[in-house]
Amino acid sequence: MPAKHRLMCYFGCMIDGPLHRFPDPKTENLESIQKFSEWKAVLDGPTQERGDKYIYNHIRLCNKHFLESYQLPSRRLTKNAVPTLNLNKVVRVTEQLSPSAIGTLDTGK
Ligand SMILES: [Zn+2]
Numbered sequence: 001m002p003a004k005h006r007l008m009c010y011f012g013c014m015i016d017g018p019l020h021r022f023p024d025p026k027t028e029n030l031e032s033i034q035k036f037s038e039w040k041a042v043l044d045g046p047t048q049e050r051g052d053k054y055i056y057n058h059i060r061l062c063n064k065h066f067l068e069s070y071q072l073p074s075r076r077l078t079k080n081a082v083p084t085l086n087l088n089k090v091v092r093v094t095e096q097l098s099p100s101a102i103g104t105l106d107t108g109k
Pocket residue numbers: 009010011012013061062063064065
C-alpha cells in the first residue's frame with residue numbers, strides 16, 4: 001500500500017528508517033501509560049497541549065532518538081524504549097525566548 005501522506009519524524013530528521021508510534025495512552029496497562037508520558041516529555045509545550053490522541057495519531061519518532069539497546073532487529077523497539085538521544089527541544093525553545101518574550105510571559109501570569 002503506497003503511503004500518500006508520508007509521516008516524518010517529529011524532530012524533522014532526514015533519515016530513511018522506521019518511525020515509531022507513541023505507546024498507546026488509551027490503555028489500561030499502567031506501564032504503557034507511564035511510558036507514554038515519558039515519550040511525551042520530549043515534545044515541546046504546544047505539541048503536548050494538542051492532547052494525547054493527537055500525539056498518538058500524528059507524532060512519530062525515528063531511530064535516532066533511541067539507544068541501540070532499545071532497537072530490535074525487527075526494526076521495532078523494546079517494550080521499555082524511551083527516547084533519550086538527539087532531543088533538540090531545549091535548543092529550539094531557547095532560541096524562541098528572547099528577553100522581551102520572557103518579560104511578556106511573566107506579566108501574563
Ligand atoms: Zn528523528
